[in-house]
Amino acid sequence: MTVKGGSAGVRASAQRMYGSRGWARKYESRLFASDVTVVTLTMILAHAARFGWDPFAPVAGAQGKHYWQVTVAIAVLWVLNLGWTRSRDPMILGHGPQEFQRVVLAGWRVFAIVAVIGFLTQWDVSRGYLLFAIPLGTLALLVYRAAWRQFIHAQRDNGELLAQVIVVGPTITSGQMIRRIRRSRRAGYNVIGACLPAGHEFRDEDLADVPLLGSLDDAAQVAIDHQAEFVLLSGTDAMSLKESRELGWALEGTGIGLIVAPAMVDVAGPRVSMSPVEGLPLLHVDIPKFEGGQYYAKEIADKVTAGALLLLGAIPMLIVAALIKLTSPGPVFFRQERIGRNLEPFAMLKFRSMYVDAEERLIALREKERTEGNEVLFKMKDDPRVTSVGRVLRRFSIDEIPQLLNVLKGDMSLVGPRPPLRREVEQWDERIARRQLVKPGITGLWQVSGRSDLSWDESVRLDLYYTENWSLAGDLIIILRTVGAVLAGRGAY
Structure with missing residues (x-):
């Protein structure tokens, strides 16, 4: 099944992102298998490069274990850390640097944990062994993740591996948001319709194929009826703070996520921080600097x-x-x-x-x-x-x-x-x-x-x-x- 909303004549698949048959679970499983394979091979190579093929080489220190046990423990710890850092989170796959940043963070955490354990137990784990395994494994994981990302890009260019989204908000900002989503197919969203203020409609030719599914007041029910996976709130000009909050409440328990697009656009994450004031999340945007x-x-x-x-x-x-x-x-x-x-x-x-x-x-x-x-x-x-x-x-x-x-x-x-x-x-x-x-x-x-x-x-x-x-x-x-x-x-x- 396909739905309209593609770019360059490509129709988007209506396959769901989440659920037992959703593409996210299948892709996460493939990534997990890939991570396990890469980490295992890396640790075996590190062991062989440092100690040959002797699995019983001892770790220096009081009551030191055999290195094969250390190799297995680090491999398991590494795979777990790749999960704990949420490096396989479907929301970050296919676009942006977060996936790669989390892979690197997982590697550094493993190194830090092993160093702390070695300090506390007085085990002298070979530095050459660790300096071979962690950097090489991290690099290999990044290469494999980059290859998987190319696969995602190819699929999304063909209208697959997308999340189904309904855009809700003022007419002008909703139109701008839909255009951006369509230009950035690899971000992973497919607009299946929009909810605009009562009596409003898109007048631009390039948005003529976007179904108008209801008014702002109907947004939650519309999302449920059309099996949307996310409601994207494109602006609050036509909705009060109270109405925006009630939309979030109405989506509770439905499995439908709420995405809020800030009014400030084209600002990278490192320049933005958030602080709550009486329950209102305020975005602080650093002024760009051009020296230093x-x-x-x-x-x-x-x-x-x-x-x-x-x-x-x-x-x-x-x-x-x-x-x-x-x-x-x-x-x-x-x-x-x-x-x-x-x-x-x-x-x-x-x-x-x-x-x-x-x-x-x-x-x-x-x-x-x-x-x-x-x-x-x-x-x-x-x-x-x-x-x-x-x-x-x-x-x-x-x-x-x-x-x-x-x-x-x-x-x-x-x-x-x-x-x-x-x-x-x-x-x-x-x-x-x-x-x-x-x-x-x-x-x-x-x-x-x-x-x-x-x-x-x-x-x-x-x-x-x-x-x-x-x-x-x-x-x-x-x-x-x-x-x-x-x-x-x-x-x-």
Whole structure:
């Protein structure tokens, strides 16, 4: 059975998330089996690497146990910790960093517990054994979880593994919420209908297929009747605090969850904290800062990493340079003015992927074929200015490798907003210009979320989100996602 509500013509499955036949239980079971397998193999390898295949090697210390017993105990403790940290919680699977953070937390907890037990019992557990097992096992778990996430993404792109949701709230905010859910299918929600204020309806064409199931007063009963799994409250403009609370009461005992979307959007979790005042949960949002210790740490990490990558890639870069020189006349590198942090211009480097007269032909091409819905950023899928070698370089983003030199110079970062052209900046308003409060990046959220396939508005939204919410951990995740996007050649032309 399928229901409407998909994107790009894909219909969404009506399969339930919870219950004995729900997809969540099946997926959790698979994850559990995967965790057990990875942890077991890791502990066996750690034991073999440190003690050979002798299962009776003793632990140093008074009344020390055999290491096979320690190996089994740590493996069991590790699997239990993966459950205690809720790393297999269906609500965090498939999107966001929480699943990976909890996997790492489970590993650190195991290490801490073993260290405490060793201290209390005076058992001298081999440090080499632990330092081999815990980091290697954590890395292996992260790799396996990333592979499982790719499976979830593929399923959700096809309309599977979704939770059935009814959106409740004011017409405008409900419409905005539905659009975001549809754009973010991999977050795992499928809108099966909406409840709006009495007499209201969606007037936009892209929301014409959303069933209006009732008014705000009927929301709880509507959710029960249509077997929704969550009610998403998109705003309280049309509902008082009392009515919102009563909606939560009405859902008690039904198995239907309540999700409340705050009015503040595009703010990352680390910037938000909550404090209750007379039963009213208040969200405290930290004002974004654009200087300080984390910025110095980012700059140091950028330059060290860029230097290392340039050393490793020196010979491949020479080969690429030779291919460019042999297949088309002109220089190896393409230098172009881009706008950096605080709107300062700099010369960005790329391997040349176009013919030397590309800029002269640009005006005619802009008039002939503009990207649909994009009056600022010019992109063409079959750009006749691109050379044969350039198409390969662009598909796998090899043409962007020389930007590592820009990172060493301090003009760019490894991760950041897309570096804009001056003509683009001249069309910006003050809101968009905020993206230049940080250094532009070789990669970024725009790179791993569609690259050239993104609309102008979506590209700007992602860049602004990154500018105000970036973190070193988030940068690492973006870099890892970039590797996948580049290898797959998604959205690159």
